[in-house]
Amino acid sequence: MIEKKYRHYIWDLPVRICHWVTAISIVILSVTGILIGNPAFIDVSSKAYLMGWVRFLHFVFAYAFAVSVLARFVWAFRGNCYAGWREYFPFFSAAGRKEMKEVFAYYTFFRKHPPEANGHNPMAATAYFCVFMLYFFMIFTGFAMYAEHAPGGLMHTALKPVYLLFTTQQMHLYHHIVMYLLIGFVINHIYSGWLMDIKEGGGEISSIFSGYKFTSSPQAVCKSKTWSFFPRKD
DSSP: OOOOOEEEEOSOHHHHHHHHHHHHHHHHHHHHHHHHHOGGGSOTTSSTTHHHHHHHHHHHHHHHHHHHHHHHHHHTTTSOTTTSGGGGOGGGSHHHHHHHHHHHHHHTTSOSSOOOOSSOOHHHHHHHHHHHHHHHHHHHHHHHHHHTTSTTSHHHHHTHHHHHHOOHHHHHHHHHHHHHHHHHHHHHHHHHHHHHHHHHOSOHHHHHHHSEEEESSSSOOOSSOOOOSSOOOO
C-alpha cells in the first residue's frame, strides 16, 4: 500500500539562495585555494597573470561566501521555524533528544526506517551547527590572511584578535585543513540527502530547489518556534 504524502512549504527563498551561493562558493574557493597553495598544478608560464586571476576569483567568492553565511545567520532570526536557530540545538528538548536517538539508531543499522522529519533531522541539524562554526573560522582566517597585505587598515585592525590567536603559518595550515573537512562534509551532505530522499520519499533533493517537501502528515508542524528580532506577519 502506497502511503499518501502531503506537500508542505519548508525551505523559504532566502534559505535556498544562501544554500546555493554557499555551495557554489565552497566549490570555487576549494579549487582556487588548492591552486593557490599548489601552483605547480598549473602552467603559469603559458598565460600571463594566470595566478592573479585565480587569486581574484578566490577573493570574489570569499566575499560571496561571507555575505551568504552572514545572511543565513540573520535569517535564523527572521525566517520560518525550519530556518530558525532553535532547530540547530535539538538536544535541548526531550523531543529532540528522542528523535536524535532514533536517527542515530537508523544510521547505525539498529532501526530499519528513519524517523520522518519536516525540516532537518536532529543529527543533521547538530552537524550543520558545527559546519557553520567552520564557516566562520574560514571567513575570519581567510580575511585575516588577506588583510596582512594592508597592515593598519580597517580590516587588519578589526581582525587583530585573529592575529593574536594564530601566526601566519598557522592560519594558512588550519585554513587548508578545514577546507578539506568542508569538502568531506559536502560529499557526505549530498550522499545523506540522496539517501533520505530515497528512504523517506519526501523530495529531499528537489526541496532545495522548490522549497517543498512531502510528508505523511496533513500538517507540517515545527518542533520549535523561532524568536525573532523583527516583526513578522505569518
